[in-house]
Amino acid sequence: MTAEAADPIVLKNGQGPKIPHVSENFVSFSLITSRVIDNFYTELSQLILTLPSLPDQAKKRRILDFLVSCRQTFIKLLVLSKWSKSAPEVSRAIDVVSWLIGQRNCFINCVYALQELKVSLGPARLRNPDLQTALEVIMLGRTQLSTFDFIQADPLSPQSILDVLHELNMLIAFRLSLATDIPPKMRKYRIKNGRATFTVANEFEVDLGVVSDVENAPMFLIDFRFLFSPSRPLTDSSRMMIEHKSNEILSGPTEYPLTDLYNFLHSCIVDEQLQIYFQQGRVLEQGLWKHTLSMSFNTEEKILTFYYWKSNIAHSRYSITLSPASDEILEVVWKVDGTQKDHSIQLQKDVISTENLLKSIVALHSKQILADAYDILASSPQFLHSNDLKFNGTEIVAHITAHQVLKIIIQTVTGNVLFTPPLPGVHNIEQTINETNIHQPEAIAQGVTALTHQLLSESIMQTAKVTGWEIHRLNTSRIEDVRKALNTKSRTIFSLHQGTWLSAWTVLCVLNEHSVDWYVARLVNGEDGWFVIFHEPLDLKLASPVPSYGQFKMMALDASVSVSKSTFSWSLKARGIRFHDGPVPGVELGPHDQYFVLDVSSLLPTDWVKTALHVCLSPLKSGLIRVSAQGSFKGNEILKFLPNRSRHIEIEVETGKFKLETEFAPGGPAFEFVYEQVTHLNMIIKFLVIAKSFDLKPQNVSMEELSFSYADDLSASVIFSKGEQMSLSIPADNPQKPLEALFQGIFDTSKLKRTLACFGITASIFKLVAGFDKNYVYFIVRSPANFRLYYDAKNVENVTAFAIEIKIRKHEGKGSMIYFTDKIPDVSNIMRLEKLQEVWQLKEDGVVGLGEGVACTPAAATAILEKINDILMAECAPEAKTIQAAGSA
Secondary structure (H helix, E strand, O other), X not given: OOOOOOOOOOOEOOEOOOOOXXXXXXXOHHHHHHHHHHHHHHHHHHHHHHHHHOOHHHHHHHHHHHHHHHHHHHHHHHHHHHHHOOHHHHHHHHHHHHHHHHHHHHHHHHHHHHHHHHHHHHHHOOOOOOHHHHHHHHHHOOOOOOOOOOOOOOOOOHHHHHHHHHHHHHHHHHHHHHOOOOOHHHOOEEEEOOEEEEEEOOOEXXXXXXXXXXXXXOEEEEEEEEOOEOOOOOOHHHHHHHHHHHHHHHHOOOOOHHHHHHHHHHHHHHHHHHHHHHHHHHHHHOOOOOOOOEEEEXXXXXXXXXXXXXXXXXXXXXXXXXXXOOOOOEEEEEEEOOEEEOOOOOOOOOEOOXXXXXXXXXXXXXXXXXXXXXXXXXXXXXXXXXHHEEEXXXXXXXXXXXXXXXXXXXXXXXOOEEEEOOOOOHHHHHXXXXXXXXXXXXXXXXXXXHHHHHHHHHHHHHHHHXXXXXXXXXXXXXXXXXXXXXXXXXXXEEEEEOOOOOOOEEEEEEEOOOOEEEEEEEEEEEOOEEEEEEEEEOOOOOOOOOOOHHHHHHHHHHHHHHHHHHHHHHHHHHOOOOEEEOOOOOOOOOOOOEEEEEEXXXXXXXXXXXXXXXXXXXXXOOOOEEEEEEEEEOOOOOHHHOOOEXXXXXXXXXXXXXXXXXXXXXXXXXHXXXXXXXXXXXXXXHHHHHHHHOOOEEEEEOOOEEEEEEXXXXXXXXXXXXXXXXXXXXXXXXXXXXXXXXXXXXXXXXXXXXXHHHHHHOHHHHHHHOOOOOOOEEEEEEEOOEEEEEEEOOOOOOOOEEEEEEEEEEEOOOEEEEEEEOOOOOOOOEOOOHHHHHHHOOEEOOEEEOOOEEXXXXXXXXXXXXXXXXXXXXHHOOOOOOHHHXXXX
């Protein structure tokens, strides 16, 4: 279209064309009023129909809701009615705005057309040189913004700025007062400088503005700030993303834009804080918490997990999980061995610190472990008294001995149990707990018990050594045998020994889990191990697990008494001897004396002592035990021959009492001593009684030897040794010297009587034989009652020797008889002499011929033997003189 063809704008009366009236989307006020009334009537009718079926409270609520709704509607009608007074002006303003918008669109289309024309026709023309710009670049190195062709805007006055900001503040306040979608956490806001600043504590602060003053004009994001530290500075891309997404939410079709905006910004805060926790965890994982901390981060589900106290044994047993919370930013979930634990730990809202979070959880975990260990220690009857065990929330303080204080803590980073100070043996206990039973309260309590046992045992040993005890540690196999015998599970057992005791006796110190027990025991090493053949508890009544020096000395005394009493009682029971122990009325005893009354009839068969034998065991300061036994004789006719005092025996002739006394090491053969001395005394008395019946006259009597005389001019002595051992000692000039070798050994009463009887009967025979010719006669003693005479017959033709056997026999009603014969069945090459028949045929008083021998009384034995000797010597040595001639010579 050319300029000539364009329709000119015709001005009428100096005015332009009439602005077209806009009537689309307009509703009359009467129609609005009619519809509001109809709607009000309908709701009221519906309310009237439903009210009868509702309770009173619900009726009131429904009526109140209906009235509030109607009031809001009528207020809007009131506003519209006031606006209707200015309807022509408003309608004209709408028409003007509509026309201006149309004109603006025309200008925009014109600009776009010119731009398209420029682009399409640009290559067809030559650009005009911009000399001014070129000179500016050459001279100044830059271009200056051209100020021509621009209309300078008038600067706003301060009052105008204040008015605009005030109007914006009023508009924002009005919008927010009518808004119903403000989330609870964003209800704290302030309006200033044309913007609303919403503050969510410990999360963020956001500035919002209003696009325009139109009723439903959206709000837009002006600025955004984090309200926690440390916070990372937002990059440009992150800030643009947050701004773009926030404006989309605010201008979008959502029904609750502010709520959706908060949810979006809260999600950004969660992501940001999880990233900060993760980055701080990385620093700790590569630094102080190296090898003990690991992490896993699920970015899709927004779950960050820390695994602390990580080790080969406790891998991933303990975890701290951070995840979004419904009412907070992040919630903390603490798990131990897969089980969620209750806790009251809250994240610091204003400061983010992974290290503080770990320390808080670790401190709580350590407190729970130590508290459980404390409960175990406090609930059991430990060596530790209640006032010696304390727990302050971070450490257990235990006074395990009078001078040793032990503190138990758990290291924050590694989780290892640490005992301080580093006492002997602590390292091994810590290693056992931290490598095998880590974080187990029972293991900690057992470790304290083990360390207590160790320190107690060392303290007990040191105190015992000072007081003279010998310490013996038992090897493993020996401890097992002792544990079985004592029926205990204790691993800490050692023995104490006194130097005066026998090696088998000992005091066993048993450190149980909750007590210290003391036993007197006797250990015997057998083929299958060590056996406790006797044990008896010691009731020491100690106020402290470690005895004092005085208590150890008293223990030595009590144990010595117990050892001696037990040994003595055991010996009595083993031999079946009847006895009773304990104090006896009328007998004064020391505080540690042990008294026994023995039945003598069960001890040995005797009739010279009364039935009761009193034995007392008394401890001495030297550590030995004095053993004293006292008894009484039934009669005193034999006492005059007994010595008043010997090494261990004292006899009171006037009172008829005897006393035995000696000293032994505890556990020594006290009973054996008493039995041996009583048996020894019994043997001496028995010998005296029997010797007296055979007319043996005691001369020198002691507890070791008894001398006696017999047959007018002969003497001998008996030497007594242990038990019933006795031996005969005959002087060299006594013709019965050959009998000495036969009268040895143990003699019972019957044998002793036979021996002494033979001893007296044969005295005359031995005297006679002593005068025989030793060149021809050989005298052989076969037994105390059997002898043989061999005559050398070398001068007799075809005869080697002659033999005579002499035997002593007990004849009923006639006493002892002596039998002579030359008939000896077990001897060969012996010739019997016919001339002896005259002896074998004798019939005299006290002599009876038997044909092959002769029997006679002891009084006639000498005469018979003389006749036999004369006959045989006449055959063997005719030239020899007779015995009578030899005797007269």
